[in-house]
Amino acid sequence: MRNHILIHITCPPSPDCEALEYALAMAAFDLPVRVLLSGDGIYWLQAPQEARKPGGRRPDKLLGALGIYGIDEVACVAGAATSNIKTLNDTRILSDTELHHWVTNAQQTVMF
Secondary structure (H helix, E strand, O other): OOOOOEEEEEEOOOOOHHHHHHHHHHHHHOOOOEEEEOHHHHHHHHOOOOOOOOOOOOOOHHHHHHHHOOOOOOEOOOOHHHHOOOOOOOOEOOOOHHHHHHOEEHHHHHHH
């Protein structure tokens, strides 16, 4: 059953943190959201991080806010980059089977 929006982040943190802000906005409207990080998107998981622009939001703080908005499913794709990340928080590392399930069961997929 396709019942969630998959936010697939493949790019590193940006000055505006649009990917996570989009996920939070969807969750604020009670839409079920899953966040998947792969490629350079894995670098969102590094902590601590500073804001990328003056007055901007810190990526690690936005990640911490996901649970408050009901986004409890955050995962990454295993790869070379995951071994360099110091803090994975509560992020799951998906197997190929789980990754296939996440992607095929998404009602919509939005990539950043």
